[in-house]
Amino acid sequence: AQKITQTQPGMFVQEKEAVTLDCTYDTSDQSYGLFWYKQPSSGEMIFLIYQGSYDEQNATEGRYSLNFQKARKSANLVISASQLGDSAMYFCAMSRSGAGSYQLTFGKGTKLSVIP
Amino acid sequence: DSGVTQTPKHLITATGQRVTLRCSPRSGDLSVYWYQQSLDQGLQFLIQYYNGEERAKGNILERFSAQQFPDLHSELNLSSLELGDSALYFCASSVDSYSYEQYFGPGTRLTVT
Numbered sequence: 001a002q003k004i005t006q007t008q009p010g011m012f013v014q015e016k017e018a019v020t021l022d023c024t025y026d027t028s029d030q031s032y033g034l035f036w037y038k039q040p041s042s043g044e045m046i047f048l049i050y051q052g053s054y055d056e057q058n059a060t061e062g063r064y065s066l067n068f069q070k071a072r073k074s075a076n077l078v079i080s081a082s083q084l085g086d087s088a089m090y091f092c093a094m095s096r097s098g099a100g101s102y103q104l105t106f107g108k109g110t111k112l113s114v115i116p
Numbered sequence: 117d118s119g120v121t122q123t124p125k126h127l128i129t130a131t132g133q134r135v136t137l138r139c140s141p142r143s144g145d146l147s148v149y150w151y152q153q154s155l156d157q158g159l160q161f162l163i164q165y166y167n168g169e170e171r172a173k174g175n176i177l178e179r180f181s182a183q184q185f186p187d188l189h190s191e192l193n194l195s196s197l198e199l200g201d202s203a204l205y206f207c208a209s210s211v212d213s214y215s216y217e218q219y220f221g222p223g224t225r226l227t228v229t
Binding site: 105 | 160174
């Protein structure tokens with residue numbers, strides 16, 4: 001079974017500062033994917049970034065980067081230069097890879113508040 | 117806008133009733149996933165369909181069922197509703213069952229009174 005742990009229920013960050021949201025995972029699979037999603041107060045789920053377990057380089061997408069440490073089973077999200085629009089819930093998720101299904105297992109989320 | 121549509125946006129119904137939630141995937145996407153987001157359970161995977169066939173099953177109750185039609189839209193049927201079924205139900209679509217990128221719809225908020 002796969003498990004995602006997000007230990008920070010809430011975080012505050014000053015506008016324009018960088019912030020790291022923690023995520024650790026547990027799986028016995030050799031091949032898996034790690035994801036981050038953003039959920040604003042409006043409720044939609046927005047895909048941010050993906051990291052495959054065999055990818056050697058950390059994934060980056062604009063201001064988002066995923067700090068992947070396989071040995072520690074962690075997949076932290078780093079948001080650089082925070083903006084007020086970054087205030088939202090952030091979910092870390094994982095899936096198996098190559099099994100014909102990318103069903104996602106989610107963590108409980110971290111609520112990020114950006115302070116002007 | 118992800119291109120995935122879900123109807124209705126909101127649904128209020130009474131315990132014991134049955135409802136149907138509808139999802140239209142992005143044009144060309146063959147795979148549809150259903151997720152439930154509740155205060156108690158968080159976000160959890162319910163079921164996946166690929167090109168009309170069930171591909172994977174998660175924590176879906178026996179009172180719930182789903183199907184994907186030849187035009188690729190999907191429906192999630194919830195019956196004998198209980199208060200605890202109140203949740204936000206998302207569908208997500210992907211190009212195929214080997215694509216990791218899932219595009220989420222806006223969700224249907226179900227309230228059971």
